[in-house]
Amino acid sequence: MALAAAHAFEDHTADVRLRVAAPDLPTLFAEAARGLGELMGGDVVSGELGEPVRAQARGRDREALLVAWIDELIYLSEVHKRVWTDIAVERLEGGEIVARLRGPRAQALRTAPKAATFHELRVVDAPDGVRATVVLDV
Amino acid sequence: MQSRGPTQVSDVVWEIDRRAVPGMHVPARIVADGALLAHILADKSVQQLVNVATLPGVVRAVVGMPDMHEGYGFPVGGVAATLLPDGAISPGGIGFDINCGVRLLASDVPVRGMEDRVLPFVHELSRSVPTGYGRGGRLALDDDQLHAILAHGAPWAIRELGLGEPGDAARIESGGALPGADPAKVSTRAKDRGRDQLGTLGGGNHFLEVQEIAEVYDAEAAAAMGLVHGCIAVLIHTGSRGLGHQVCTDHVARMDAALPRFGWTLPDRQLACAPLSSPEGRDYLAAMAAAANFAWANRQVLTHRVRDAARRVLGDRADPRFRVVYDVAHNIAKLEDYPEGRLCVHRKGATRAFGPGSDEIPEAYRAVGQPVFIPGSMGTASYVLAGNAEARDISFASCCHGAGRTMSRGAAKREVQGHVLRHELEARGIVVRCPSNAELAEEAPLAYKDVDRVVDVVARAGIARKVARLRPLGVLKG
Numbered sequence: 210m211a212l213a214a215a216h217a218f219e220d221h222t223a224d225v226r227l228r229v230a231a232p233d234l235p236t237l238f239a240e241a242a243r244g245l246g247e248l249m250g251g252d253v254v255s256g257e258l259g260e261p262v263r264a265q266a267r268g269r270d271r272e273a274l275l276v277a278w279i280d281e282l283i284y285l286s287e288v289h290k291r292v293w294t295d296i297a298v299e300r301l302e303g304g305e306i307v308a309r310l311r312g313p314r315a316q317a318l319r320t321a322p323k324a325a326t327f328h329e330l331r332v333v334d335a336p337d338g339v340r341a342t343v344v345l346d347v
Numbered sequence: 348m349q350s351r352g353p354t355q356v357s358d359v360v361w362e363i364d365r366r367a368v369p370g371m372h373v374p375a376r377i378v379a380d381g382a383l384l385a386h387i388l389a390d391k392s393v394q395q396l397v398n399v400a401t402l403p404g405v406v407r408a409v410v411g412m413p414d415m416h417e418g419y420g421f422p423v424g425g426v427a428a429t430l431l432p433d434g435a436i437s438p439g440g441i442g443f444d445i446n447c448g449v450r451l452l453a454s455d456v457p458v459r460g461m462e463d464r465v466l467p468f469v470h471e472l473s474r475s476v477p478t479g480y481g482r483g484g485r486l487a488l489d490d491d492q493l494h495a496i497l498a499h500g501a502p503w504a505i506r507e508l509g510l511g512e513p514g515d516a517a518r519i520e521s522g523g524a525l526p527g528a529d530p531a532k533v534s535t536r537a538k539d540r541g542r543d544q545l546g547t548l549g550g551g552n553h554f555l556e557v558q559e560i561a562e563v564y565d566a567e568a569a570a571a572m573g574l575v576h577g578c579i580a581v582l583i584h585t586g587s588r589g590l591g592h593q594v595c596t597d598h599v600a601r602m603d604a605a606l607p608r609f610g611w612t613l614p615d616r617q618l619a620c621a622p623l624s625s626p627e628g629r630d631y632l633a634a635m636a637a638a639a640n641f642a643w644a645n646r647q648v649l650t651h652r653v654r655d656a657a658r659r660v661l662g663d664r665a666d667p668r669f670r671v672v673y674d675v676a677h678n679i680a681k682l683e684d685y686p687e688g689r690l691c692v693h694r695k696g697a698t699r700a701f702g703p704g705s706d707e708i709p710e711a712y713r714a715v716g717q718p719v720f721i722p723g724s725m726g727t728a729s730y731v732l733a734g735n736a737e738a739r740d741i742s743f744a745s746c747c748h749g750a751g752r753t754m755s756r757g758a759a760k761r762e763v764q765g766h767v768l769r770h771e772l773e774a775r776g777i778v779v780r781c782p783s784n785a786e787l788a789e790e791a792p793l794a795y796k797d798v799d800r801v802v803d804v805v806a807r808a809g810i811a812r813k814v815a816r817l818r819p820l821g822v823l824k825g
Contacts, residue, residue: 220755222390222417269604272616280596287589288539319785321550323443323592327603327616328419344419346443346592347551347756 212338216244225320225345226329232338234271235298238278238306241341242296245282246312248320248345250292256313258295264308271332275341278306279325290315322347352388353377359413359807360741363397370401370614377411378742378808386753386796387415392422398614399427403622404434406687410742412697413804414751414796418442420617423696423752426745429623431682431689435611436628437620438602438635440693442678443595445635446642447553447586448698449720449748450519450674451731452653453572456579456665458559458820464661466778469557469821471656473780476555476649476823477547486545486648493530493538496545500524500640501647510651517709519674520699521681523643528636533590534597537634541590541641546648552790553585553825555649556722557778558729558817568715568733568814572672579661580817581669582722582729583649585825586678587642594638598631623691632680632691639679646674672731673709673718675699677748683707685743692743700746700811702736719746719811723798725790726772728818730802732811746810750798759794760785778821786824 211232219226227244231237266281268274282293295311323346331342353361353375361384363375375396379387387393392415399421400409406428415424420439429435458465486508488496495503501523505511516523548555558580563569574580587594602619605627613619621627650671657667675698683692701707701717708717716733723729727750738744754762765784768791772779781787805811 218757220757222755223423223752224419225756268600273600273603277600280600284536284540284593318550319783324596326419326439327599327619330616346419 210337212335214240216240218248221344225347227343227345229341230338234339235301237339237341238275238301239296239298241275241279241343242282242293245279245322246292246294248322249286249318250315258311258313259291261309261311262289264310265306267305269304272327272330274304274306275332275343276325276327276330279343279345283322283324285310286315320347353393359804365400368397371397372405373400374408375400375411376408377415378804378810379413380800380804383413383796383800383804387411390417392417395420395422395615396425398618399425399440401614402427402429402435402437402618402620403611404429406430406690410745412745412747413801414696414747414749416751416753418695420615421693421695424747425695426693426697426743428685428690428692428743430687431691432624433622434691435620436623436631436680436691437618437693438595438598438631439617439619440695441595441635441680442695443592444586444678445591445594446639446676447678448642448646448674448676449722450583450646450650451672451718451720452581452583452650452669453560453574453672454579454657454667454669455575456661456667457577458579459577461579461661461665464664465557465820468656468660469778469780469823471660472555472653473823475652475656487543488545493542496644497530497533497637497640498528501643504644504647511647515647515650515671518671519643520676523647523674524640525636527633528640529633530637532630532634533594533637537590537593537597540593541588544588544590545641545645546652547588547645548585548649548823548825549588550786550825554725555823556582556729556819557821558582558819560815561818562816564813564815565733571712571715572718572731572814573670574672574731574815581653582720582817583646584722585645585649587638588645590641591638594634598634602627602631635680639676643674675720685739692745694745696748697745698748699744700734700738701744702734702738704736716811721747721798721802721805722749724750724792724795725822726775726777726819727792727798728816730798730813731815731817732802732805733814734811735809737809738811741808741810746805747801750795750801752794753796754794756789759791760788762793763788763791777819780822781824790824
């Protein structure tokens with residue numbers, strides 16, 4: 210039976226550790242984006258989702274791609290002043306991810322991550338899907 | 348790599364011998380007493396410090412400060428120096444918030460007789476200083492202005508935008524602008540993020556605190572620094588905002604991709620680094636300097652806001668002028684000269700602490716030593732110290748930057764209710780402006796080490812000596 214897409218946050222002294230699980234890699238990346246959105250906005254964000262924004266990232270391996278993806282989301286969030294809640298991964302291959310994002314305007318952010326780190330970064334295949342761990346600097 | 352525990356080598360210095368773990372080039376030293384060491388050993392910071400001791404070109408020792416705690420790659424509160432020309436520079440050894448730092452402003456406004464003005468002063472500051480994420484500052488820079496800020500830092504903001512006084516720059520570390528800054532090495536993304544963030548505090552543990560100079564320990568040094576017992580001071584803690592974060596992101600990714608070319612293997616991928624002599628190393632140093640200049644300009648704009656607010660709220664009853672005491676960076680790399688040679692000193696969650704006579708510090712302080720700031724957690728004391736000459740030998744002239752976390756944000760929120768903490772602080776007469784009770788709980792004092800103990804250890808180690816203690820009157824949090 211395939212893994213259900215899920216994410217969870219774990220304690221870290223000064224930062225936040227995000228654990229993600231999914232049946233496949235594109236779903237994992239979309240779920241990581243949802244986790245980031247939850248961390249940033251929580252329940253305080255509401256409103257229209259706006260026009261889709263194109264997101265693109267590259268990495269030399271899956272781990273670097275995950276870091277680049279989260280950093281792309283943080284960058285786009287900051288310049289568009291939105292939190293991404295609706296994520297559609299269009300392509301994930303050859304070390305590149307392309308997606309469309311929508312989300313409400315950001316009001317009072319609960320947490321403003323600075324970036325994803327390579328610290329204790331893992332993207333691991335499992336019999337029922339794929340799991341990842343990434344530490345975010347907050 | 349696992350290490351055995353550190354052994355005590357002097358009163359408040361512990362060491363892990365370089366032979367204890369394969370790959371270490373130098374020992375790992377920790378400045379702490381027994382109680383602080385127990386906190387430090389409870390997380391992975393010692394292992395991270397050992398990892399830093401494997402960096403190519405590292406010399407003498409890597410040093411953990413009394414407030415050290417687990418970070419990502421480098422521990423927070425860690426110092427490491429690498430030898431030019433080919434030693435490593437590691438953006439993670441500076442951090443994402445390049446030149447996060449602290450600036451202290453002092454005045455001759457006595458607290459006594461002005462107690463009724465503290466709340467309006469904090470309120471006026473909260474109106475003047477944007478906090479939180481994504482809220483633009485009052486300064487939206489065009490391309491030319493942003494380029495100039497990146498190249499020339501605080502002095503340009505003072506001279507061209509009128510955001511300060513002529514004497515301010517001399518009281519900022521490195522005069523508020525690092526040489527070698529190159530705006531062209533800062534990506535368009537970083538510029539996009541920072542364009543409307545000058546003059547903003549940012550979130551997390553950033554703050555602006557109104558304080559009283561409650562106790563003076565060293566009258567000579569306090570007089571040199573312009574610290575008057577019983578008068579109001581303001582402490583500003585912020586950094587380079589999204590611009591700096593993006594610079595670090597960009598260059599960590601670049602160095603991670605380039606690592607195979609250097610033939611280096613690292614125990615932690617977040618230690619991604621490059622030889623200082625390489626294009627990657629030179630470009631990062633130039634971009635880091637530009638981001639550092641942005642941060643100094645940011646604290647300069649906030650200084651201007653404080654002065655404006657003080658004139659409006661305090662000016663009818665006292666001389667409202669605030670002067671810059673000093674401004675220190677606590678996430679930065681500096682090229683400095685030591686007996687080993689020209690070194691790149693990485694300070695992550697650590698500040699410089701130069702002693703008397705150093706030409707690296709303002710002339711006004713050369714008789715007493717560089718001002719060093721150790722802010723406590725919210726509601727606790729902050730301290731001003733003066734650097735000692737011995738710090739060069741102990742810690743590459745470095746000191747800790749605060750009290751250091753002992754508890755995760757999640758754990759703090761489980762232990763403390765933000766609204767209860769808010770009431771407790773207000774019951775002690777401390778005005779609190781923080782948009783979120785959850786964020787308040789994350790920064791609760793119990794999540795941090797005991798700042799009094801941290802400062803005591805710094806003094807016992809000989810790094811710096813106490814000059815003054817500041818008590819909080821009001822805090823504005825991002």
